[in-house]
Amino acid sequence: MTTQTLRPPAEATTTARRTSERRPDSRPAWLFLAPFGVFYLAFLIGPTVYMFVVSFFNTSIVQPGLGTFAGLGNYAEMLTRSDFWSAMWHTLQFTLYTVPPLVVLSFVFAVLANRVQRGQWFFRLAFFVPFVLPSASISLIWIFLFTPASGLWPQFQSLIGLEPDAVLADPSLAMVGIAVATIWWTIGFNFVLYLAGLQDIPRELYEAASVDGASPWHQIRYITVPLLGRTTTLVIILQIIASLKIFDQVYLMTAGGPGISTQVALGLITNTAFTDYRVGAASAASVLLFIVIVVIAVARQLLDRSDREA
């Protein structure tokens, strides 16, 4: 099947709609919405509301009820806790380490793959398959590659005459290690988005440029890059939102260590809730992270809308 079958053109049906919309079907409509609606309210809206409520209480996971009222105490605590800010900083740090390489490399890979005539399946296999694998497998593989002294990476370092690093054990390198594993893991996603974007650029543009004598490099510079601007915006924003929600790799590869040098926001939240039993404080931290992510998501929608209207 191709995309046409997946998403038929919308215009074709507008006239048809007018005629059929005379009969109101309120009852079946609500019945059709109900199953999804129940889950939507119970597991998306409900928890969101509950999270806001609990964030104002000293709720404990091992005690019944909400506990004593804390007012803004949990927020005050989080906003003055150095480990909260360090977790936020590590989340940002992770974003800074991963987003540029993920955007630039995937762009380069896609542009190159688009030019290479043969073996596309191979490149997609190499770059995209890691993306569908579970984070647990990814982490086990990379922890092993980074095994101090005897792992593949330190041995390679020794081979080329460098001092081998204990990547995940070194507070200044651990986040880099996590970032490298993440880039390896998720680049396929952006790669595929860019490949899709490249298919959209009319061939005639290249033809015309070629006739004008533009080199391949100039074609990329003056046609591909500008026309993929939209995809790039999308990739960057999706990447930032995904980075803010980082949990798996950190939990699995360093558990936030050494010390708290790679602890990220969601790691702090789950530790506070499930290890310290302090659901109230964890909810306050969740709300703060929630707000950051929603603000960026809303910004994305606004950006996208103005972009489309333009």
Added chain:
Amino acid sequence: MATTTDRSTRTRGGNGVSAAAPARTDPTRIRSPRTFNIVAGIVLGVFAFLWLVPSFWAIKTSLVSNETASLGADAILRSTDPTLASYATLLQSGQIWNWYLASFVTSAGTVVLTVVFASMAAYALSRLRFRGRKLVFVLILAGIMIPAQVLIVPIFQLLDSFSLLNTYWSVIFPQVPAVIAVFIFKQFFDGLPKELDEAARIDGAGVWRTFWSVIMPLSRPVIAAVSILTFVTVWNNLILPLFVLSNPDLMTIPVGLATVQGSYGQRFADIQASAVLGALPLVILYLLFQRRIVEGVAGTGLKG
């Protein structure tokens, strides 16, 4: 807005070349200067090779003995007598089968519920006329921005109060309201000719019959796309099952791999074999449905 889906409709609707289809099929493609393309091929080849190293290394390590693996990279590389001992150990222990079972049941269960419920909701939003449709649409729309991972703490409490912790339902239920699935379905239904429903209903079919016997059979491609993406997402989810499934017999594959340690010792080969076994079902899934997966990911912008 369902911006990503809109975008891909626009990007790929026009020329009939799907994202996944290689450009070589396009006869209008310009042959750029050869050297540039050769250089491109070489550069890309080098990167592709680099990208394959970690997977290769995991497989290679999983095929040596634990003793060899503990000696380090050099010994693993030099080892010439592959053994399946690590795989045998893992598959015989039985625990990994429980994990596969949990992953399979939770993923398949979520797929079924998501596909049925999301398509129903989408059908109502696409085809049925009722008061409050706009509002419902906007409400569901808002849900796309809620980062579900951040809700792990309240979701845990909710499941606790329903006494659902440590059941497969605790993994299934919170993942059913995938708003993106409603959008994908709605987009598809919007494109189906209205005459189909009209004809069915003139023949006396009720709304349900029309939906189930007329619309759904036509929706196989979109059902497949949503199913595969949901399956992969649920299979790979870590944070939810990590906290709601704490009994090793009920854990999913990623949680089992991440939390349960085997018997004592340096078991690097076993660990790499477990990483391979955890990944294997998805590699198979990819090989079977690669185009649909690639298209689905590109089309929906689904991400972590």
Added chain:
Amino acid sequence: MTTTPGWSRRRLLQSALAVGGLGAAGALSGCGSPLAAGLAGTPLNPGTVTFWNLFGGGDGARLQTMLDVYVQEHGGSSSLQAATFAWGNPYYTKVSLATLGDKPPDVAVAHLTRSQNLANADLLTPITDEMLALVDLSPSDFTPKVWDGQKIDGTSYAIPLDTHPFVLFYNKDVCEQAGLLDGSGTLAPIQGVEQWEAALTAAQEVTGAFAVSSANVSENATPWRLFQTLYQQHAGATPFLGDGGTQLTVDEDAALDTLAYIRRMSEQGWLPRAIDYAGSQTQMFTGEAAFYLQGEWEITTAQGVEGLDFGMVPIPQLYDQPAAQGDSHTFVLPRMDRTPEQMQLAMGFVRSMLDQSLTWAKGGHIPAYIPTLESQEYLELTPQADYAQAAEYVVYDAPAWYSGSGSTFENTVGAQVGLVQQQRLTPEQAMAAIRQQLAVYLDTQSPV
């Protein structure tokens, strides 16, 4: 891409499902199957004892032997289901969440210090004398220090298995060359900083590298153990935390003195600046260091090293009094509804483990079960007998809801101590960081 014909794809899928089905068949059989439990919430494996532990180190191997014996005596592999989790907070989080989620193990291992927190959170079944009597045990079967240590307001929640102090491992070959052994081939007594430093200097001359190894990379517990051991050797050393964890009661001067000494050992090159857990062992095994500081459980690992001749003694008394950081492993029964049969089964398992205390003791731990502790076989075990006295002056972590083995408290303090050893922080900077990071916990109302 090439289009695979539909039928062959379907065939492939079917065969994949068939293979999966074969394996799943095993998982599905039986009424207490995971499938039934996962879908209907039925109890898992009734009639089987489920047992969780956190022994991933050298003691994991000993435990396996003990579990094998239990399985042999109790009707095969279906009688027991044991799981080992990552040590520390992840383990206790799992136990807590499983208990909240009504699927806890029948029996779990807990450090004595952590059992207190689990009990305070109402996650444990109290241990009554009647329960002990089910398997012919009584409180007098356990060493008083440990038995009394696990009680909360007079109620018992844990059945002690052992005591495990932080000890000194030494490489006999290196120490012999350095002239540190006495006539019988064991380490000559060392007392006071002067003798200790003389020994380190002599040892370093032999190794050409380090004198004593202690892990501080990817490892917070070991630096904490080292700190607590030396700190508590100071006269008048107070518990680090007071009043259930709301007060910082550490003796600042003694703490700074201890940190300064750890930094001194690192600066002198006696102690490696940065070494991970496995690496610190290897240094002693390979003679790169004469001494190695760790809990006695690493005896199994050391015994497994071919050609290594080693001994173990209590950490020398450098200051005013003997002291060693330590904890006790205990068995706890997570809160759940149990039939009399299940209770009998759980207690029977505990009894079987206690009966095998000698096997456990071979793995380094000092038994808390008096019949074993006083048995001739135990007294004849070496080098176990050489450090057994340390059990008498083991210092447990101060009680607090965020304290205990592998806890947030240990991680917080241990991380800073580790940085002092790395010479990245001065003692004052480390104390300031500890004070600041603990402030959140000191000020927080206990959630349990």
